[in-house]
Amino acid sequence: MKKILFFLSFSVMFSAQKTEIIKLSKSIKDDNNSIRTFTVIDQRPNKEIGSVMYHKDQVNVVFEHSADKDINDWFYKDNPVRGKDDFVLLLENIEISEDKKEKSSIAKLALKASTFIKKDDGYHFVYRKDTAATVSSRTTPYLAQSLSKKATLILADLIKNSYRKTPWEYGISESELKDYETLLKEKLDILKTDSLKDGIYRSYYSFFTHNPEPGFVIETNKKGVVINAVKGKEKISIRNCYAFVDHGVAYKIIPVGYVEIFRDEMGLFIEVKKEELFPENSSNVFIMGGGVAGLIGSVVGNIAISAIDASAAKKRRAMAGTEVSLDPLTGHYILPEDFGKTK
Numbered sequence: 001m002k003k004i005l006f007f008l009s010f011s012v013m014f015s016a017q018k019t020e021i022i023k024l025s026k027s028i029k030d031d032n033n034s035i036r037t038f039t040v041i042d043q044r045p046n047k048e049i050g051s052v053m054y055h056k057d058q059v060n061v062v063f064e065h066s067a068d069k070d071i072n073d074w075f076y077k078d079n080p081v082r083g084k085d086d087f088v089l090l091l092e093n094i095e096i097s098e099d100k101k102e103k104s105s106i107a108k109l110a111l112k113a114s115t116f117i118k119k120d121d122g123y124h125f126v127y128r129k130d131t132a133a134t135v136s137s138r139t140t141p142y143l144a145q146s147l148s149k150k151a152t153l154i155l156a157d158l159i160k161n162s163y164r165k166t167p168w169e170y171g172i173s174e175s176e177l178k179d180y181e182t183l184l185k186e187k188l189d190i191l192k193t194d195s196l197k198d199g200i201y202r203s204y205y206s207f208f209t210h211n212p213e214p215g216f217v218i219e220t221n222k223k224g225v226v227i228n229a230v231k232g233k234e235k236i237s238i239r240n241c242y243a244f245v246d247h248g249v250a251y252k253i254i255p256v257g258y259v260e261i262f263r264d265e266m267g268l269f270i271e272v273k274k275e276e277l278f279p280e281n282s283s284n285v286f287i288m289g290g291g292v293a294g295l296i297g298s299v300v301g302n303i304a305i306s307a308i309d310a311s312a313a314k315k316r317r318a319m320a321g322t323e324v325s326l327d328p329l330t331g332h333y334i335l336p337e338d339f340g341k342t343k
Helices: 002-015 067-078 143-163 174-186 204-208 310-318
Strands: 017-021 035-042 050-054 057-062 085-100 105-119 122-136 199-201 217-220 226-231 234-237 243-246 249-254 257-260 262-264 267-272 305-307 322-326
Touching: 017 143, 035 067, 050 085, 050 105, 050 143, 057 143, 067 085, 085 143, 105 143, 122 143, 122 174, 199 204, 199 217, 226 243, 249 267, 257 267
Parallel strands: 017 057, 035 085
Antiparallel strands: 050 057, 085 105, 105 122, 199 243, 217 226, 226 234, 243 249, 249 257, 257 305, 262 267, 267 322
């Protein structure tokens, strides 16, 4: 009798467990056919992704076979034509969790992965995603399905963006991949130099490797606001740059102008308001690129800003800014968890 009861209890528990497979269906076609081989290195310490509830059922989110096989098959299915590059995707984390409230719950996906091009002298960093996505049961009861789709979109965005980016010049060995972030940061001159080179930096990579555009000189308007960089008859608007250095002081371009860049033991950061990084649409505001990811804090510093949008400038005077770090491996903003929230 006890055995029968145990069997029935086990059957009920088993039937209450469901599975949501991550369907890697979005196109990741390489239009330039540049990739010869595609390899996935799954270095996650825990290969389980996690689960969420659907009514009274626990739904486990999984790959159909395994992360490396499924992602490999995904690439080769969309890219039958081969190129010359050996592409490597380093999978560092995929984790799903659920925060249950009294009448609802918030499910969260954390995903971190990086891409490299493998050459004779080692693995050359290309790009990475270190991000999180959330979904509330108030907006959809299908939490597992929603997060599964988000995982696919994030991985597809990482891979497709990597096709268009130039690999870093620094190569590391396969055994060093687990420490790639620390090793690459140690090579970035901007994080350790005591003297910054004046000029414009058109990309985050040129800024963090401390290589300004040769020959260009900063140009200001009558109010002393930096507007252009010139080299003979050639002129580049400052809004088309990632950053610039003027009289040894570094500035980051943001949608409403530019702000000073500070450095501490954690790295580089700026101090801004949400309205300055994500302003309302305005013909007087220029929009720059820059992603967001992760959580980090830093020490406070004073800030200098050239506000192109008058309403944003008025808001700046009325509210304190928040420290936002700059990711040296992507140039993206790393926003604090409470960024833009009023206290």
